[in-house]
Structure formats: C-alpha cells, structure tokens
Amino acid sequence: MTKVGAVIVAAGSGTRMGRPKQFLPLAGRPVCEWALKAFLDCPEVSRVALVMSAENVAEHGPRLASDRVVVVVGGETRMGSVQNGFKALPPDVDVVAVHDGARPLVTPEVIRATVAEALRSGAAVAAVPAKDTLKRAGAGRVVAETPDRSSFWQAQTPQTYRRAILADALERFAGEAGATDESQLVERAGHPVTLVEASYSNFKITTPEDLVTASALLGAGAPRTGFGYDIHRLVAGRPLMLSGVKIPHSKGLLGHSDGDAVLHAACDAVLGAMGEGEIGIAFPPSDARFKDLDSKLIVSHVLEKVAARGAALLHLDVTLIAEEPKLKPHYEAMSASLAAVFGLPRARVNLKAKSNEGLDAVGRGEAIACHAVATVSVPG
Ligand code: MG
Numbered sequence: 001m002t003k004v005g006a007v008i009v010a011a012g013s014g015t016r017m018g019r020p021k022q023f024l025p026l027a028g029r030p031v032c033e034w035a036l037k038a039f040l041d042c043p044e045v046s047r048v049a050l051v052m053s054a055e056n057v058a059e060h061g062p063r064l065a066s067d068r069v070v071v072v073v074g075g076e077t078r079m080g081s082v083q084n085g086f087k088a089l090p091p092d093v094d095v096v097a098v099h100d101g102a103r104p105l106v107t108p109e110v111i112r113a114t115v116a117e118a119l120r121s122g123a124a125v126a127a128v129p130a131k132d133t134l135k136r137a138g139a140g141r142v143v144a145e146t147p148d149r150s151s152f153w154q155a156q157t158p159q160t161y162r163r164a165i166l167a168d169a170l171e172r173f174a175g176e177a178g179a180t181d182e183s184q185l186v187e188r189a190g191h192p193v194t195l196v197e198a199s200y201s202n203f204k205i206t207t208p209e210d211l212v213t214a215s216a217l218l219g220a221g222a223p224r225t226g227f228g229y230d231i232h233r234l235v236a237g238r239p240l241m242l243s244g245v246k247i248p249h250s251k252g253l254l255g256h257s258d259g260d261a262v263l264h265a266a267c268d269a270v271l272g273a274m275g276e277g278e279i280g281i282a283f284p285p286s287d288a289r290f291k292d293l294d295s296k297l298i299v300s301h302v303l304e305k306v307a308a309r310g311a312a313l314l315h316l317d318v319t320l321i322a323e324e325p326k327l328k329p330h331y332e333a334m335s336a337s338l339a340a341v342f343g344l345p346r347a348r349v350n351l352k353a354k355s356n357e358g359l360d361a362v363g364r365g366e367a368i369a370c371h372a373v374a375t376v377s378v379p380g
Contacts, residue, residue, distance in 0.1 A: 011074025
C-alpha cells in the first residue's frame with residue numbers, strides 16, 4: 001500500500017479574528033482539528049506532522065500527539081514550517097500532502113484524489129475553476145485587463161508531491177521569500193504540477209462569515225436552548241462567590257460547594273440545551289468530596305461534556321435576583337469571569353441583576369437566586 005505522509009500547517013499567527021483562525025472553535029473543536037480528522041480518516045496516511053507555534057504545541061500537543069500524529073514547532077515563515085513538518089515525517093513515505101490548518105472542510109476524497117495524481121505525475125494541487133470573472137487592476141484600481149477566465153483556477157490544499165520532488169523543491173527554494181504555496185517552489189524547480197479539481201467547500205477560514213458557513217456545512221445543528229435555575233441561602237461567615245468572583249459582603253452563599261449560584265445555573269442551562277440532565281447527577285451534595293468545591297471545576301466538567309458531544313456553547317444570558325449586596329458595580333467583573341470560565345468571548349455573555357422588590361425570602365435578603373439561559377449548537 002502507498003504510504004502517505006501529511007504536513008498540516010497551523011503555525012500562522014494572524015489574529016484578525018481575535019486569535020489565530022486555525023484555532024477558532026468550529027462545531028465543537030478547533031478549526032485545524034477538523035483538517036487533522038480528515039487525514040486520520042484515511043488509513044493510508046501513516047503519519048501527520050501537525051505544525052504549530054511553540055505556544056500552541058505546549059497547549060495542544062499532549063492532547064493531539066499519537067502514534068500517527070507528531071506535533072512540530074513551526075518556522076519563521078510558512079515554508080520554514082513546511083520544512084519542519086517534512087523533516088518530522090518518516091523517510092519511507094511515498095508521497096507528502098501539505099495542507100492548510102485553516103481549511104477544515106477537506107475530505108478524504110479530495111486528499112485521495114491529490115495522492116493519486118501525485119503518484120501518477122509527481123505533483124498535484126487541489127484547485128477549483130475560478131467562478132467569477134477576473135479583473136487585473138492597474139493604477140487607481142482602473143481595470144487594466146480582463147483575462148479569459150476559463151484557464152484560471154484557484155489553488156487550495158492539499159498540495160501533494162512525491163517525496164523526492166518536494167524534498168528537492170524545499171531544499172533549493174524554501175529559503176527564498178515570497179512564495180505563498182509549495183507549488184510555486186516545485187514549479188520553479190522545473191517539475192510539472194497538475195491541478196486536481198477539488199470542492200468549493202474546501203475554502204480557507206479567513207473571515208467570520210467563513211466560520212458560519214463552515215459550521216453549517218459541518219451540520220453543526222440548529223442552536224438549542226437550555227434553562228438553569230439555582231438558589232442559595234445567604235449566611236454570615238461565608239465568602240460570597242458569584243460568577244467565580246468574590247464579592248465583598250458580610251454574608252455568603254451556603255452550599256455544599258462554594259455556593260456559586262451563577263455558575264450552577266449556567267452549568268444547568270448548558271446541560272439542559274444538550275439534554276444531559278443537571279449538575280447534581282455528577283456532583284451530588286451528599287458526596288463529601290465536593291464539600292466547598294470550587295464551582296469552576298463543575299464548569300470544566302460540563303465543558304468536557306460539550307466537547308465530547310462535538311457541541312459548541314454560543315451564548316449565556318444570566319439574571320441574578322438579590323436584595324443585597326448591590327451587584328451593579330460588579331457586573332463587568334462577573335461578566336468577564338463568566339466569559340473566561342466558560343471559554344466564551346466577552347461579547348457572548350450577558351449578566352444582570354434585579355432585586356425581588358422586598359418580596360419573599362430573596363426579598364428579605366435571606367437568599368440569592370439566579371436564572372440562566374444557554375444557547376448551544378449541538379450536532380445531529
Ligand atoms: Mg447550587
């Protein structure tokens with residue numbers, strides 16, 4: 001059987017979308033892990049070199065490395081990263097497929113089509129025919145030329161080569177600046193490169209709209225809503241923990257754990273959206289191990305369930321009901337903490353508080369209650 005090695009380049013540091021696009025969450029996992037999955041779904045791929053920044057190697061490497069995946073630190077440039085990945089592949093691979101970590105929708109079919117062409121002719125590039133009429137802009141964006149579209153293709157990845165051909169091109173030209181794909185090096189080395197018709201859905205994640213489109217194409221599922229509620233008694237001699245923040249007050253919430261009603265309600269809301277019961281199942285109050293438990297650990301447990309389902313938490317909205325203390329001065333700290341604890345951008349959480357107008361136990365200042373609504377994209 002042909003032995004295929006793959007280099008997935010996820011070392012870019014472009015942060016126009018908040019963090020490097022290859023690590024943005026997409027339908028429950030980072031963008032580049034969808035690309036990794038497509039390669040691992042091909043049994044003929046014997047080894048994948050996943051190239052990342054040193055920081056991401058430290059964070060994700062231990063989780064992703066396996067007998068088929070070696071995690072490699074990238075170079076200064078894209079070509080440096082490709083070289084590092086290439087060197088990490090075993091010498092017995094027949095062909096090497098180089099792929100962008102920001103193209104999550106590549107399929108085993110497209111990978112195999114480029115491998116077949118590389119075996120036939122030596123060098124293959126996934127590409128799609130240009131759909132739009134192309135204009136070459138001159139000075140002042142005045143159209144200088146309308147070339148014949150029919151001969152134009154848009155190059156994607158994988159770009160797949162017989163091992164010796166890629167080795168030769170990298171050795172001779174990788175140090176030269178300006179190349180945006182490996183094919184340019186191989187072309188310069190004089191090897192013919194054949195275009196392999198791929199799919200328009202094999203696009204590169206570049207803008208926020210691309211993430212929405214990719215999520216829909218992955219069948220991430222319609223967003224589901226979950227609701228959570230919690231109430232704890234206010235007593236003297238306890239710290240008041242709300243949303244993972246210690247709020248200065250003479251009393252705190254009584255509970256088996258730290259009593260953080262915000263995190264408990266939010267966790268139940270997330271579990272509710274996934275149809276997975278409530279936090280009391282995994283953390284029963286009767287279990288002595290959970291006495292004074294930091295509620296952030298409950299959140300970690302819930303987020304593991306979200307990841308295991310391939311789901312993605314999209315939004316949290318929380319309403320606290322408290323007579324005292326006044327919570328408005330702590331909105332920003334509590335919101336920022338809620339976002340951080342649940343791994344959401346700050347703009348994806350909303351938190352506010354109301355009094356109970358003096359009514360009932362909450363109104364008498366004997367307890368604090370919290371309602372939460374979670375929106376979760378759940379596959380299937
Ligand atoms: Mg509770």
